[in-house]
Amino acid sequence: MQDLTEPILELIRLTSTDLPPDVEAALRQALEQEAPGSAARSALEAILQNVEISRRNSTPICQDTGTPIFYVRYPQGWSTRQLRAQIEAAVVQATRKSYLRPNSVDSLSGRNTGDNLGGDYFPTVHFEEVEGDTLTIDLMLKGGGCENVGAQYSLPYSRAGEASFQAGRDLSGVRKVVLDAVHQAQGQGCAPGILGVAIGGDRGSAYFASKETLFRRLDEPNPNPELAALEQRLTEEANQLGIGPMGFGGKTTVLGTKITSLNRLPASYFVTISYMCWAYRRRRMIWRDGQARYE
Amino acid sequence: MRQISIPISDEVIRSLHAGEAVALSGVMVTGRDAVHKWMVDTFIRQTRTPEGDDMEVYRAIQPLLQGGVIYHCGPVVAGLDSKAYRFVAAGPTTSIREEPYQGEVMRHFNIKGVIGKGGMGASTLAACQEVPGVYLHAVGGAASLIAQTVTRVLGVYKLEFGVPEAMWVIEVKDFPAVVTMDAHGVSQHAAIEQQSRAALAELLAKP
DSSP: OOOOHHHHHHHHHHHHHSOOHHHHHHHHHHHHHSOTTOHHHHHHHHHHHHHHHHHHHTOOSSSOOOEEEEEEEEETTOOHHHHHHHHHHHHHHHHHTTSSOOOOBOTTTOOBOSSSOBTTTBSEEEEEEESSSOEEEEEEEEOHHHHHTOEEEESSEEETTEEEEEEOSSHHHHHHHHHHHHHHHTTTTTSSEEEEEEESSOHHHHHHHHHHGGGSOTTOOOSSHHHHHHHHHHHHHHTTSOOOGGGSOSSOSEEEEEEEEOOOOTTOOEEEEEEEOSSOEEEEEEEETTEEEEO | OEEEESSOOHHHHHHOOTTOEEEEEEEEEEOOHHHHHHHIIIIISOOSOOOTTHHHHHHHHHHHHTTOEEEOOOOEEEOTTTTOOEEEEOOOOBGGGGHHHHHHHHHHHTOOEEEEBSOOOHHHHHHHHHTTOEEEEOOTTOHHHHHTTEEEEEEEEOGGGOTTTSEEEEEEEEEEEEEEEOTTSOBHHHHHHHHHHHHHHHHHTOO
């Protein structure tokens, strides 16, 4: 089997230091919406300046380089055991080169392992065997600030003393709890954020899917017209909350919404929201004929 | 943009108002989750006994925090092997996690400025009025940009907490931030929370 450690290291460098073009374009568009001289506009100016500096100097866009989450789609014949070992080797090297912050902390002792390894879930690697002869590795770096403001609602959902807040088991209910989650997050998830929403599933699969759906490009509409309409409506309405970049107030609270649905049990109806910060670091490596290409 | 030197006098603190953009210069100390818990447990509420170099570190950070600034930041640092430390990426972390500790820490050390992101709550706002102090909001995620304002790393304490959680003593020049909670009881975060709550109620009333 070929050794992919070097190309994976490049995938990590690119992900940590170079924001994807669709995200940068959305941030530029957001900047135009904000009033000249406003705190919201200054924040977006600083954000875009930072994106340029990071790209030029190969330094992390955000110091919280998150949990490295890899999705590996491999053709028949590859060893997932060896791929995992190569991913881990690349993660260790990326940490040494300051593309990643040492982020893996033993929850019992509080000790930081120093190299971003630790247990079966750090880094997180999902494997799936696919047809054909192309291997792809998607990487997402999702920081803790935005991970902390993620939320899961079990529908029907209501809150004492808030008569208007009745979320039932339909898309209208989904809409309500997603808007509530955006309000709860305020600026703490580094707004303007991107919402990854999973309808259904169980508590575990739904969080997984809510992150996976964030791999869709911002300009890529949902193939399901009903969900596409809801995505657009949620983005527009979230932006009416006036939370704004960094929670400074303003017109841009979210850059986009991505929704997916999973089959559920008759008894359960979860709505799960993964909030992605503006520093939406996700990249893909495509390995074919012994060559790596990056998107 | 108003230039502010650290340490900061009470007079300067009281002249700052929510919404004002500042550029900070001087020496500040990073500290986040592990540091705040350690400070409160060991020296303020004293629910644990100092051990190892705790007292030595306490004496070293006291003069730095007196009239000084604490920065909620877990940086990416180069030069760990050679100890020729250099900040590579150093944006703010979410401050609200320090809400149970921040007021007590400000009062105990006479800290004048707390830098972070996302804002803090009522007990920190009360401490800002009392000490007096301000909460300064840096742009979350602007890590490479902010790291360029760190001119020198003067030292590090409690590195055993891990690189992100250690107390890094840094010299900064023109560190950009916005006052979002001032010493007069004004919090922009509380105002935005209320406005957005009203907007949410309107949206929820729609089908």
